[in-house]
Structure formats: structure tokens, C-alpha cells
């Protein structure tokens with residue numbers, strides 16, 4: 322979708338009143354003029370992004386664009402659920418949004434409960450995905466700081482369109498400018514990409530772009546021992562444990578593939594909880610503790626998937642004393658080898674190969 326991220330704003334109008342009452346998920350509706358202005362490549366479906374009411378704070382949001390097949394609407398709508406609890410309704414206010422990414426197509430569900438579950442899963446996906454650094458940048462975009470607070474601040478003929486005003490200059494359509502700015506690399510991506518240029522891979526190395534499959538993500542999620550200490554983001558992990566819900570592996574596969582495609586790991590996946598584990602007692606100083614970093618379980622699952630990929634590409638004749646990526650190599654085995662090498666050197670052998678018998682028991 323070359324028009325993403327897509328910036329637009331308009332007055333919040335009334336819909337059918339089902340969002341709050343039937344679904345428990347209020348959705349602010351845009352007027353036709355905003356809906357009709359959507360670029361052709363932003364099709365119907367569910368999107369995530371950022372939203373701001375008037376000139377308030379910017380929050381994560383999910384948006385449904387289309388005909389709500391469950392309700393068989395006859396008119397296309399753009400409905401935004403802002404992921405925040407507001408004290409009161411904001412009909413008549415200006416809602417500014419940036420659509421950042423696409424989640425899924427609209428579907429007609431068999432029950433209201435299934436529709437609600439799908440929307441809640443979209444919300445969870447948006448919450449996590451929007452933490453990616455390049456998405457966080459859009460939250461801080463000038464577009465939001467220049468938001469008019471009410472429809473009366475917009476000229477009469479643009480009150481409900483994606484037009485906007487910068488410093489009173491009505492001819493400056495900031496939203497459009499931003500849309501063009503972010504779409505500027507779309508036509509010739511390979512020559513003008515903003516991504517860093519990587520050196521060519523050495524001959525014989527793996528050049529297949531790494532992606533993870535939903536099925537494998539599901540398998541790894543299921544394999545995690547829930548009794549093992551979890552690092553930060555325990556709640557994300559507990560959410561992921563509902564893997565019986567088919568949306569979970571799908572959601573995490575999407576997030577992992579996004580990270581791999583962009584070579585970015587969002588900071589929230591890299592944070593760790595440091596636990597001091599006693600090395601020896603009695604405790605005389607802090608040095609008697611070993612700091613153990615517990616990374617988020619979701620990150621461990623991701624690492625496991627990438628590790629499997631790396632292993633698939635290792636040559637069969639990998640140097641036997643290389644420990645990383647070798648099965649059955651523990652820290653103890655590593656220490657034994659180091660000690661063996663050290664002792665054979667102490668007995669003044671300049672030849673490292675002499676230490677080989679001492680380490681021949683290391684499993685391959």
C-alpha cells in the first residue's frame with residue numbers, strides 16, 4: 322500500500338450507535354468527505370495507527386474501513402477506535418489520524434462475540450506493533466501538534482475533509498504534504514531506499530530473506546514452559562499463551578516478520594529484568610550474586626525461530642570447538658576445554674594441537 326502512512330482528519334459524526342452499546346468498543350465515525358478522499362490503494366479492511374482528538378494527546382488506534390459486513394451496511398465508513406478511555410463523547414471534535422499499517426480484511430462473523438474477539442485481537446496487535454521505532458516516530462509528527470481543536474477552526478468547505486491548516490495558511494494541505502513525503506520512495510525503492518546499504522553477502526552465504534511461518538510461531542509459543550521465570554512484558558506473554566486462539570501465532574508471526582524485514586527489534590522486546598542469583602554463601606558483597614537477565618518470553622520465542630534458521634545454514638563441517646550454534650555444548654564443556662588448553666600450555670607445549678586428546682570427549 323504505497324499511500325501508507327496516510328494522514329487525514331475530520332469532524333467526528335454520529336454513526337449507528339452500535340460501537341458502545343453492542344460491542345463495548347466505541348468507534349468515532351468520519352464524514353463522507355473524508356471517506357471519499359481515501360486514495361485508491363487504501364482499500365477496505367482493518368488498519369492501525371495513531372489518533373488525536375482536537376489538540377489532545379496522541380493515542381494508538383485501530384480503524385475499520387468499509388461496509389461492516391457483519392451489519393451489512395450500505396454506506397462505506399471509516400470508524401476509529403482510539404485505544405484510550407475518554408471521560409466523555411467527542412462528537413463534533415476534530416479527529417486527526419495517521420494510518421500506519423494494515424491488519425486484515427473486514428469479515429462477517431457468525432456471532433457478535435466473534436466480531437468482538439476479532440476487534441480485541443486487532444487492538445492487541447496494534448498495541449504491540451505500534452511500539453516499533455519507525456511507528457513511534459509518526460506519533461510525534463508535526464501533523465498532530467498542528468491539529469485544530471474544533472470543526473469551526475476549519476474553513477467551511479473543508480470542515481470534514483483531510484485538508485488541514487498550518488499557521489492560518491489555508492492553501493497548505495499539510496496532510497497531503499505528509500502523504501507525499503512518506504510515499505516519496507515508493508516508485509524506485511531499490512535505488513532510493515532509506516535503509517542502510519548492506520555489503521554484498523560473501524559467496525555461498527545465505528541470501529534467502531528470513532521470514533517466519535505462522536505454524537512455526539505457534540509451535541514455539543506452545544513449547545515455552547510457562548513455569549519458567551518470565552522477563553518483562555509478562556502480560557504480552559500471558560496474552561500469547563492464549564495460543565488456542567488462532568489470532569495469536571498469526572499476530573506474532575506478523576510482528577516477527579516486520580522486525581526481520583526492517584532489521585529492527587523494538588526496544589520493548591529488548592528490555593530485561595535483572596534477577597540477582599546467589600553464587601555463594603555467606604553473602605559478603607554484591608559480587609556474591611550473579612546478575613541473570615530475563616528477557617521477554619516473546620523475544621525468546623523469536624530468538625528460537627531465528628536460531629533454527631541459522632542452524633539450517635551451518636556447514637556440516639563446522640569447527641568442532643566452536644560452541645555457539647552447536648548442539649549439546651554447555652558452558653561447563655566450554656570451561657573444561659579452556660582449562661585443558663590452559664594446562665597443556667602451562668606444561669610448555671607450544672603446539673595447541675597437543676591439547677586435542679584432552680578435549681576429544683567433547684560431543685560433536
Ligand SMILES: Cc1cc2nc3c(=O)[nH]c(=O)nc-3n(C[C@H](O)[C@H](O)[C@H](O)COP(=O)(O)O)c2cc1C
Nearest residue numbers: 336337338339340348383385389390391427428443
Ligand atoms: C478494529 C475494528 C475491526 C472491525 N472489524 C470488523 C469486521 O471484521 N467486520 C465488521 O462487520 N465490522 C467490523 N468493525 C466495525 C464494527 O462493526 C463497527 O465499528 C460497529 O458496527 C460500530 O459502528 P457504529 O460506530 O456505526 O455504531 C470493526 C471495527 C473496528 C474498530
Ligand SMILES: Nc1ncnc2c1ncn2[C@@H]1O[C@H](COP(=O)(O)OP(=O)(O)O)[C@@H](O)[C@H]1O
Nearest residue numbers: 335336337338340341347348349403410411412
Ligand atoms: N476510545 C474511543 N474511541 C472512539 N470513540 C470514542 C471513544 N471513547 C468515547 N468515544 C465516543 O464514542 C463515539 C462512538 O460511539 P459509538 O457507540 O460507536 O457511536 P457512533 O455509532 O455514533 O459512532 C465517538 O464518536 C466518540 O464521541
